[in-house]
Amino acid sequence: MKKRIMVFLISISLIGGVLFLLLPSNKNNDAINTLDIEESEQFLSEQGNTVAYGIKDTHGNIIDTGTEIPLENNSASIIFSLDHNIDEEREYMLLVFQDYKLSDYFVENSKEKTNNYKFNMNPNSTKEFNLSIDIDKSSQELSLVVIRKPAYQLEEMDFNRANILGETLSGRYTVNDKTNISKHREIIETKPDLILEDGTYDDLAIYNNIERMKVAMTGTVGEELSLSVGNSWGEDITYAIIALTDWKQDVIIGDKEVIFTTVKNESRNVFNFQLPNKEANFQFISFPFAYQVSENNYQSHYVFDTFRVLIQED
Numbered sequence: 001m002k003k004r005i006m007v008f009l010i011s012i013s014l015i016g017g018v019l020f021l022l023l024p025s026n027k028n029n030d031a032i033n034t035l036d037i038e039e040s041e042q043f044l045s046e047q048g049n050t051v052a053y054g055i056k057d058t059h060g061n062i063i064d065t066g067t068e069i070p071l072e073n074n075s076a077s078i079i080f081s082l083d084h085n086i087d088e089e090r091e092y093m094l095l096v097f098q099d100y101k102l103s104d105y106f107v108e109n110s111k112e113k114t115n116n117y118k119f120n121m122n123p124n125s126t127k128e129f130n131l132s133i134d135i136d137k138s139s140q141e142l143s144l145v146v147i148r149k150p151a152y153q154l155e156e157m158d159f160n161r162a163n164i165l166g167e168t169l170s171g172r173y174t175v176n177d178k179t180n181i182s183k184h185r186e187i188i189e190t191k192p193d194l195i196l197e198d199g200t201y202d203d204l205a206i207y208n209n210i211e212r213m214k215v216a217m218t219g220t221v222g223e224e225l226s227l228s229v230g231n232s233w234g235e236d237i238t239y240a241i242i243a244l245t246d247w248k249q250d251v252i253i254g255d256k257e258v259i260f261t262t263v264k265n266e267s268r269n270v271f272n273f274q275l276p277n278k279e280a281n282f283q284f285i286s287f288p289f290a291y292q293v294s295e296n297n298y299q300s301h302y303v304f305d306t307f308r309v310l311i312q313e314d
Contacts, residue, residue, distance in 0.1 A: 052083035053146060053169045058130075065171045065301035066293055069142055074135050076142065076175065081128040084121035093118045093150040093247060096133060097143040098175075100240040100258040100287055102249040106132040116247050118150065135175050140185065141293055143172045145285065145303060150247055153281060153310045154217060162217050166283065166307040172293050172300065185291050187238070190259040192229075192269035201230030201268050203304040204241075204286050210270055217307050219282075220314040223275045227253070227284055227306070229261060230268035233299065238262045240290035245311075246280040260290055275311050282309045 055063050056079040063069055069076050084090060094117045096103045104113035108129050121127060133142070146169035154161055200213060208214040210226045219225060231237050241259050243252040253259050253273050263269050275282060289300035 050085045066295040068174045068177045076133045083126045087123045093147040095145045098139045142175050145170045162307040170303040187260045190254040193272045194270035197267045201232040204306050206306045218310045219275045221277045227271045231263040238290045240287040245276045
């Protein structure tokens with residue numbers, strides 16, 4: 001289970017441009033920070049290793065999280081940059097979401113769209129590439145989520161590895177600010193199966209047993225589990241929640257690709273669900289302050305994520 005207090009954005013100067021270092025931390029401040037202290041090849045945490053990510057417009061100007069991405073002819077053209085300051089080769093995958101739904105995009109000069117671009121980083125390297133995303137006129141939010149080691153399957157109960165694999169790099173931005181007159185879109189919420197006020201308010205977690213707080217890292221096809229959406233941020237928060245099966249958006253709860261739920265402060269909403277009927281990596285991602293991204297609200301800039309669950313045959 002993972003707990004974080006705030007995601008801070010720190011600018012760092014690098015050869016070839018300026019990127020952003022993302023530093024999520026633990027709410028209880030009692031666990032290793034898993035983005036700025038990355039694993040070694042044996043998944044042992046070491047000080048000094050960093051992963052930095054950011055986007056710029058086509059003129060090289062930094063686009064801060066929480067701000068508006070400029071559009072031209074209903075298209076967002078941006079430069080994606082990633083600095084991989086780790087002494088190992090690693091694969092990443094880039095996912096793009098419009099209003100919480102997986103979106104196609106073009107990479108560089110490719111004539112074919114993708115919605116799950118994979119790229120490899122050599123040890124201690126930097127890479128940037130152009131993205132072109134067709135933006136729907138009704139869209140209000142654009143989110144970028146970077147998955148680390150997307151093909152890796154965690155078969156054992158290892159909290160360190162699970163935390164490292166589950167944490168995503170993410171950034172959320174607004175689009176169509178001038179054309180969307182109403183910033184508060186009407187949403188239909190999905191009713192939770194249970195609301196608890198038991199002092200355990202992890203942002204997002206999958207449990208085998210909700211009473212015993214047994215976190216799931218593996219599961220069998222079709223297994224019944226529970227998703228817990230917690231809130232200890234001092235105010236009621238509306239979340240958009242999605243499920244990914246092998247990094248494709250899936251319909252898991254309420255027959256919907258995206259569910260919305262408002263969680264009261266110091267409580268958690270619980271949703272019962274079944275794992276997909278296939279062997280795969282599986283993960284939930286939530287977007288706090290749904291349709292309320294703003295430059296001054298740091299909590300609205302990023303996503304929360306569960307541990308990655310490996311689904312296996314019984």
